[in-house]
Amino acid sequence: MANFREAYEAGLRAFDAVSHARGEVQELLREFAEQVHQASGGLISIGIGKNPVQALKQLLTDIAIVGAPPDSLKWTETSIYAARTDNGQQRELCHLTLGKLGYPVRLAYGKERVSCHDREALELALEELLKSPDTGGKYHSLLHASATSE
Numbered sequence: 001m002a003n004f005r006e007a008y009e010a011g012l013r014a015f016d017a018v019s020h021a022r023g024e025v026q027e028l029l030r031e032f033a034e035q036v037h038q039a040s041g042g043l044i045s046i047g048i049g050k051n052p053v054q055a056l057k058q059l060l061t062d063i064a065i066v067g068a069p070p071d072s073l074k075w076t077e078t079s080i081y082a083a084r085t086d087n088g089q090q091r092e093l094c095h096l097t098l099g100k101l102g103y104p105v106r107l108a109y110g111k112e113r114v115s116c117h118d119r120e121a122l123e124l125a126l127e128e129l130l131k132s133p134d135t136g137g138k139y140h141s142l143l144h145a146s147a148t149s150e
Helices: 004-039 052-066 119-131 133-143
Strands: 044-049 077-084 090-099 102-109 112-116
Touching: 004 044, 004 102, 004 119, 044 090, 044 133, 077 133, 090 133, 102 119, 112 119, 119 133
Parallel strands: none
Antiparallel strands: 044 077, 077 090, 090 102, 102 112
């Protein structure tokens, strides 16, 4: 005989685990953004979100399928951008995908594809992203861009 009470409780526990994992990822990304901003002397900020064209396409698709826009906190795919604070120039650093349960988190940049199954692995992957010559080149171009160029 089916045990619906047990299934109901398992669903609540699963939701709590996903919420915890996603909160942990968001907290780590905030730390990442704060430290990069500080390291650049306040010239570079980190943004997390989709490129505007991709975001619009996804929103229209979600509305067509579900009939309403999704909750913005429930993203599963996004990008991490670096932007110059004084002129808005930006460069995409990586593509990020959250697993259905929060983890694994997958990062894709250059030819790298990294799957992180916990916070520690995600911290290491974000450090490697920052150490990458491609990422260094993106920061370099932002740091040496004219404050007035668009």
